[in-house]
Amino acid sequence: MNIVNPGRVRRVTDGVGGHGPVVYWMSRDQRARDNWALLHARERAQARSVPVVVAFCLSQTFLGATLRQYDFMLRGLRETAGRLRALNIPFALLHGAAPEVLPSFLHDLRASELVTDFDPLRVKRGWLREVAAAAGMPVHEVDAHNVVPARLVSERQEYAARTIRPKIHRLLSEFLEPFPELSQVSNVTVPYIAEPDFEEALRWIRVDATVAPVALPAGEDAAEARLLAFIAEGLSSYAEGHSDPNVDGTSGLSPYLHFGQLAPQRAALAAAQARHGGEGREAFLEQLVVRRELTDNFCLYNDDYDALSGAPAWALATLDAHRADPRPHVYTREQFEAARTHSPLWNAAQHELVTSGTMHNYMRMYWAKKILEWSATPEDALATALHLNDRYQLDGRDPNGYVGVIWSIAGVHDRPWKERPVFGSIRYMNSNGCRRKFDVEAYIRARSAAPRQLTLV
Numbered sequence: 001m002n003i004v005n006p007g008r009v010r011r012v013t014d015g016v017g018g019h020g021p022v023v024y025w026m027s028r029d030q031r032a033r034d035n036w037a038l039l040h041a042r043e044r045a046q047a048r049s050v051p052v053v054v055a056f057c058l059s060q061t062f063l064g065a066t067l068r069q070y071d072f073m074l075r076g077l078r079e080t081a082g083r084l085r086a087l088n089i090p091f092a093l094l095h096g097a098a099p100e101v102l103p104s105f106l107h108d109l110r111a112s113e114l115v116t117d118f119d120p121l122r123v124k125r126g127w128l129r130e131v132a133a134a135a136g137m138p139v140h141e142v143d144a145h146n147v148v149p150a151r152l153v154s155e156r157q158e159y160a161a162r163t164i165r166p167k168i169h170r171l172l173s174e175f176l177e178p179f180p181e182l183s184q185v186s187n188v189t190v191p192y193i194a195e196p197d198f199e200e201a202l203r204w205i206r207v208d209a210t211v212a213p214v215a216l217p218a219g220e221d222a223a224e225a226r227l228l229a230f231i232a233e234g235l236s237s238y239a240e241g242h243s244d245p246n247v248d249g250t251s252g253l254s255p256y257l258h259f260g261q262l263a264p265q266r267a268a269l270a271a272a273q274a275r276h277g278g279e280g281r282e283a284f285l286e287q288l289v290v291r292r293e294l295t296d297n298f299c300l301y302n303d304d305y306d307a308l309s310g311a312p313a314w315a316l317a318t319l320d321a322h323r324a325d326p327r328p329h330v331y332t333r334e335q336f337e338a339a340r341t342h343s344p345l346w347n348a349a350q351h352e353l354v355t356s357g358t359m360h361n362y363m364r365m366y367w368a369k370k371i372l373e374w375s376a377t378p379e380d381a382l383a384t385a386l387h388l389n390d391r392y393q394l395d396g397r398d399p400n401g402y403v404g405v406i407w408s409i410a411g412v413h414d415r416p417w418k419e420r421p422v423f424g425s426i427r428y429m430n431s432n433g434c435r436r437k438f439d440v441e442a443y444i445r446a447r448s449a450a451p452r453q454l455t456l457v
């Protein structure tokens with residue numbers, strides 16, 4: 001019987017490789033523990049009696065990521081490399097994008113097969129196509145990120161949470177299973193791979209260093225500590241904490257999930273198995289599994305996930321009909337970035353984002369909707385929100401980010417609401433709504449002063 005459910009695995013290409021190791025090209029799921037792609041690579045290696053080798057291809061730049069995100073990622077990879085070394089699994093840190101460096105690495109090792117993890121973003125899908133065309137060996141893609149594999153749960157773009165939810169729930173008992181332990185294949189000679197030099201990697205990348213790293217501990221151990229603390233102290237009250245930005249009431253797991261330092265499935269298992277939780281548990285699982293997997297679905301099946309053309313027809317029509325509406329406040333991208341709007345609440349949220357790399361979910365919605373209201377066009381609004389989100393959020397460049405922004409600005413996964421200036425029938429939010437939900441003045445005081453560092457719960 002397979003260790004890894006075949007429903008997680010897609011054969012990208014066939015071919016005849018060499019007699020060497022099975023290589024796992026680690027990309028989205030940057031962890032040794034709880035990783036279905038690595039477990040599948042090990043299973044394939046076991047069948048061939050060859051070792052497993054892990055390779056990570058470090059791009060010199062990546063979709064506008066800054067030192068903030070690279071620093072967090074490399075700190076996590078350093079821990080993962082050590083964890084793999086302890087299991088006698090070599091970790092190669094290749095300098096360059098995968099299509100440039102991976103084919104020759106596979107060739108030099110006489111690799112027999114290539115396994116990689118699933119990622120719905122365009123650039124990653126393009127890299128996989130190029131690598132698979134050059135590899136000349138069996139290439140498998142494994143969905144190690146979603147509890148229910150994205151390609152299996154639906155073959156088309158889903159309309160909303162209500163349409164994907166029953167499809168996920170139908171398959172949940174099959175896929176929400178415990179993870180087996182990982183070990184190197186026994187009785188095989190492991191090839192020599194140079195130890196990764198993470199200091200050199202930091203010098204080699206070409207990223208904007210003016211966006212400073214944050215002090216949040218990175219890596220698999222920190223992710224697990226955060227998860228356990230949240231399950232013990234935050235799960236039961238999650239339903240309330242989720243809608244009050246003044247309370248540290250959410251899990252804070254998104255940076256770990258984004259960089260794959262924590263398997264969403266590990267978090268789902270921990271929540272599902274908790275003896276307490278009640279409504280909090282249900283609300284958390286809804287966000288972690290249904291809402292998160294809905295965003296992978298959108299990016300997988302809608303190539304315009306970061307453009308207005310990716311929005312539904314009703315939203316495009318209503319935004320168009322309100323293009324010429326008077327806009328009492330219009331700001332440039334630079335004014336938004338510098339938190340120089342007339343709104344102390346918006347500025348406080350932007351200040352928090354710039355200094356600490358995070359923002360509460362409720363404020364992310366308000367933040368993006370005001371960018372729509374105060375931009376010259378919806379196109380400008382979308383571009384500004386995506387730029388700022390990806391530049392400053394530690395968890396940016398994620399399907400959750402693309403969908404969060406296009407949901408706020410262009411109605412994806414939403415429905416038409418009451419017609420208003422500028423927004424048309426896109427769902428509206430204002431500071432009075434915030435005042436009804438939480439203490440806005442306390443939020444402004446706390447966020448406008450010293451940066452709130454991301455720390456453990």
Ligand SMILES: Cc1cc2nc3c(=O)[nH]c(=O)nc-3n(C[C@H](O)[C@H](O)[C@H](O)COP(=O)(O)OP(=O)(O)OC[C@H]3O[C@@H](n4cnc5c(N)ncnc54)[C@H](O)[C@@H]3O)c2cc1C
Pocket residue numbers: 242250251252253254255257258287288289291292295359360361362364365368389393395396397398400401402403404405408
């Ligand atoms: C404008 C806007 C921009 C956003 N940008 C990002 C981003 O760049 N990266 C990112 O990971 N998330 C983004 N989100 C989604 C959400 O705000 C964050 O995932 C959440 O705030 C992260 O905090 P947490 O881990 O404490 O979440 P929790 O509330 O503890 O939720 C647990 C996990 O569930 C998932 N989740 C929670 N809320 C959502 C949601 N609304 N949609 C999809 N999945 C969700 C996340 O994986 C999250 O880590 C954005 C939302 C909006 C409205």
